[in-house]
Amino acid sequence: MKIYTFPRGGIRFEDPTAPPENAVAAAFLPGLAVIPLVQHIGAGAYPIVSVGDTVKEGMLIGRGQGKGSANIHAAVPGRVVRMVSWRMGPETLVDALVIRMGGAFEKLGRPVKQYSWEDLPPFELQRLIAEFGVVEMEGPGRPVSDMIAALHTQEEPHTLVVRCVFDDPWTAADKVLCQERFQAVLEGGRIAARAARAARTVFAVSQGDEALGKRFLTQAASSAIPVSLAMVGSRYPQRNQRELALALRLYEKRESLELGSLLIMGPATLAAVYDAVRLHKPMLDRYITVGGAAVKRPQVLKVRLGTRLGDVFAECGGLVAGPGRIAAGSPLLGRPAAGLDEPVIKTTTGVCALLDKQLGGGAVRRCIGCGECRTVCPVGLDPEALYKRIGLGGNRAAGRAGECHGCGCCEVVCPSRLPLGSSIIKFARREPDHV
Numbered sequence: 296m297k298i299y300t301f302p303r304g305g306i307r308f309e310d311p312t313a314p315p316e317n318a319v320a321a322a323f324l325p326g327l328a329v330i331p332l333v334q335h336i337g338a339g340a341y342p343i344v345s346v347g348d349t350v351k352e353g354m355l356i357g358r359g360q361g362k363g364s365a366n367i368h369a370a371v372p373g374r375v376v377r378m379v380s381w382r383m384g385p386e387t388l389v390d391a392l393v394i395r396m397g398g399a400f401e402k403l404g405r406p407v408k409q410y411s412w413e414d415l416p417p418f419e420l421q422r423l424i425a426e427f428g429v430v431e432m433e434g435p436g437r438p439v440s441d442m443i444a445a446l447h448t449q450e451e452p453h454t455l456v457v458r459c460v461f462d463d464p465w466t467a468a469d470k471v472l473c474q475e476r477f478q479a480v481l482e483g484g485r486i487a488a489r490a491a492r493a494a495r496t497v498f499a500v501s502q503g504d505e506a507l508g509k510r511f512l513t514q515a516a517s518s519a520i521p522v523s524l525a526m527v528g529s530r531y532p533q534r535n536q537r538e539l540a541l542a543l544r545l546y547e548k549r550e551s552l553e554l555g556s557l558l559i560m561g562p563a564t565l566a567a568v569y570d571a572v573r574l575h576k577p578m579l580d581r582y583i584t585v586g587g588a589a590v591k592r593p594q595v596l597k598v599r600l601g602t603r604l605g606d607v608f609a610e611c612g613g614l615v616a617g618p619g620r621i622a623a624g625s626p627l628l629g630r631p632a633a634g635l636d637e638p639v640i641k642t643t644t645g646v647c648a649l650l651d652k653q654l655g656g657g658a659v660r661r662c663i664g665c666g667e668c669r670t671v672c673p674v675g676l677d678p679e680a681l682y683k684r685i686g687l688g689g690n691r692a693a694g695r696a697g698e699c700h701g702c703g704c705c706e707v708v709c710p711s712r713l714p715l716g717s718s719i720i721k722f723a724r725r726e727p728d729h730v
C-alpha cells in the first residue's frame with residue numbers, strides 16, 4: 296500500500312521510558328478532585344456552583360463563555376469545598392473548584408442509556424457536542440463545536456480526517472484507546488462528519504498499523520458519506536497538523552479526490568464526541584500516557600479529570616527518585632507542569648517525570664557545524680542560524696522563526712545540546728511581530 300508522508304526532515308522517535316502500547320489500567324478515583332475552569336483555549340467557564348454546594352457526577356459546574364470557551368462538569372460527585380486559584384504550569388494560575396468526593400455516582404457502574412442521533416440535524420449534533428463540553432483533547436483545547444462552526448462558513452467541501460498517527464511512543468494512550476474503544480472512535484467519526492457536513496471521511500493511519508486502518512475501512516463501509524484510508528508515514532512529526540496535511544494533499548492528488556478543508560480529529564476527541572451525542576455524557580475521564588525514567592511502572596491509565604499528578608504517579612508504583620522535571624504531555628513537546636498537585640484536565644495527553652540525566656544534563660557546548668538540525672527540520676529552516684540571531688536580540692532575529700511549528704526535532708539531534716527548538720518557539724510566541 297502506498298505510504299504518504301511529508302517531504303523532508305523528521306526523526307525516528309524512540310523512548311524506552313514510555314509505557315507499553317497494549318493495555319490500559321483504571322486509576323483510583325480522586326478523593327479530592329481539582330477541576331480548573333479553564334480546560335480549553337478561550338476564557339474560563341463561569342462557575343455556577345458555590346462553596347458548600349453538593350454536586351452530582353457529570354453535573355454542569357462551569358458554563359462556557361463564548362468562542363473558545365467550553366462547559367465544565369463535575370468529574371466526581373461530592374461537595375465543593377474550595378474555589379481557588381490553582382497553578383497549571385510554573386507561570387499560570389487559573390480558577391478551579393475543589394470537590395471532595397462523596398455520595399452516589401450517577402454514571403459509573405450504571406447501565407448506559409444510548410440515544411439515537413442519526414435523524415438529528417447537524418446543528419443539533421453541534422449543540423450536544425457543545426453542551427457536554429467537548430474540546431480537542433490535545434493542544435490548547437479548541438472546542439469541537441467551534442471547529443465545526445468555522446467550517447460552516449466555508450463554501451468549499453471539507454473532509455473529516457480521523458488521525459490515528461502514532462509517530463511517537465508518547466501517543467500510546469491514543470493507540471490503546473483505538474483498541475479499547477474502537478466502536479466509540481468509529482461512531483464518533485460518523486457523528487463529527489455529519490455535524491460538520493463533511494463530504495468525505497479519511498482515516499489517516501500510520502505505517503505499521505495497517506490492521507487498524509483496514510478495520511476502520513471495513514466497519515465504516517456502510518457510512519452515509521464516502522470513506523477511505525490513507526496510510527501515512529510513522530516518522531515524527533507526521534501527526535502534526537502541517538505534516539499530516541502535506542501527506543494528505545499528496546494522497547488527494549494521487550487518488551484524484553477533492554478533499555477541500557481538513558477537519559482533523561484524534562481518537563480521544565472522537566470518543567468524547569461519541570460519549571456526548573450517543574450517551575449524553577460529558578468529559579469526565581481520559582486515557583493518558585504516563586512514563587519517564589523517574590516513574591517506576593510506566594503505563595497507560597484511564598484517569599478521572601481532576602486527579603492530581605501525584606496520585607497518577609502513585610498508580611504507577613510511585614517515583615524512583617525526585618524528578619528533575621515533570622512535563623504535561625511528552626518529553627519533547629510537553630509543557631512544564633506545576634508539580635505533583637497539578638490536575639489532569641481534558642487536554643492532558645500524558646505526563647512524564649524526567650530524571651536529571653534524561654534532561655540531557657551536561658554542559659551546552661558550541662555548535663560544531665554538523666548540520667543535523669537543518670537535516671531534520673521539516674520546514675526547511677536553519678535552526679542554528681535562527682538560534683544565533685535570537686541570541687543577538689531585537690529585530691535582527693527577524694527571519695523565518697515564525698514558520699517554526701515547534702516539533703523540537705532540531706533540539707533532539709543537536710550533539711552540542713543547544714536549546715534550538717525551545718528558544719525559537721519561545722521567541723516566536725513572545726515577539727510574533729519580529730518574525
Ligand code: SF4
Pocket residue numbers: 671672673674675676677678698699700701702703704705706715716719
Ligand atoms: S526549527 Fe522549529 S520546525 Fe524546525 S526542527 Fe526546530 S522546532 Fe522543528
Ligand code: SF4
Pocket residue numbers: 661662663664665666667668669678679708709710711712713715
Ligand atoms: S545540530 Fe547543533 S551542533 Fe549541529 S549544526 Fe545544528 S546547532 Fe550546530
